[in-house]
Amino acid sequence: MTVEEMKKKKTELGFSCEQISDRSGVPLGTVQKIFSGITKRPRYDTICQLEKAFPMEPDSNPYPGMMEESVSAYRIYGDGTDHEGDIWKSFRGKKQGEYTLKDYEAIPDEYRVELIDGVIYDLNTPTTIHQQLAFEISIRLREYIRQNKGLCMVLPSPVSVQLDEDDRTMLQPDVVVCCDRDKILRSHVYGAPDMVIEILSPSTRKKDMGLKLKKYITARVREYWMVDPDKKKVVVYDLEHNELPAIYGFEDQVPVNIFAGKCQIDFSEIYSYIEFLFEKE
Incomplete structure (x- = not known):
């Protein structure tokens, strides 16, 4: 749900900012700034929290229970x-x-x-939607790199990433783009890749949006995407240039910042190809 959609719901339901704050747990001052337009680009996790204030219409969510942490x-x-x-x-x-x-x-x-x-x-076994999203994104990234004779490597899951170059962390991202081939070992990626993509799922949502985001920022990953099948959104952190994320829909072409936006992933094309999966239980 976008901020504009929440504003419309707020009017329809007659909610005050105080009620939205109470129902969502978001501080009143933050709610007021978002709904007044002072905050132009609220954090994605704040938007997700605000959505809890608005009752979901029956059958509006293709994945019942998707928001709950597993x-x-x-x-x-x-x-x-x-x-x-x-x-x-x-x-x-x-x-x-x-x-x-x-x-x-x-x-x-x-x-x-x-x-x-x-x-x-x-880690739970990924769904077919999860797998197809990761696969379709990977092949489009790989095709762009191939056409431009680039040296970056696209590594889809399963791939291990020794992010901190120590013996206490080994991550399993859904898609990794690594442009420094010295970091790519036979067994895993050693150090921070240039780009990481995580497909959000009920069992990993909290970790991907919180703990792993912080890890990627600290490790100086250049770009981090969170693809949300439930909300049909793509949250893009251009960690080199912007503190706040850009949020796209599954109808958009999403620019890849590590390639200066010259590579764009057409999510409308991807969604049209796998849309039938969203209708299945």
Whole structure:
């Protein structure tokens, strides 16, 4: 829901800024600045929070429950007592925040996990929409690079990124663009890539919008996209030039800032190709 759509809903429902603040948890001053137009480009997470103030119409969300965080995304391996096999014995006696790459690499391949600042996070199996979005974006980026004889490499999931160049973090982004080939090892990417794309899902939304955004900023990733299938939005952080994100819809052509906007991803074309998936349960 855009700010303009929320303004319309506010009028239709007769909500005051105080009511919106109470219902959403967004501070009253922030609500007043957004709805008065003083704040021109509110943060994406603030918009998501504001949406909670407005009741959703039946059938308006193609993914019932999509906004709720999935507990399974934060199912942690802890001391290993929930798992069978000798491999989990090495986890006993350790707490979250104490795990290292040695522990991460000891986890069997059938478990999809990320290691962030010594904490192990479980990753759910992606949906077909998630996979198709990542694939379609990847091939368009690759085609632009190929046509322009560039050296950047597009690495779609599964790809491991040792973002902080230490032994406490190994991320699993959905799509990575790395222009420094020295960073691309056989097993993973070592250091910050130029561009990272995450496809938001119920199980990773909170982590992608908060923790991972901060990690990418700190590591000096040049550009970070969050593609939101639920809201059909693309949130673009041009981390080299702008603190606030630009927000596009699935009807837009989204410029790639690391290529000076000369490469544009046509989301209307992508959406028209996979639209049928949004109608399935």
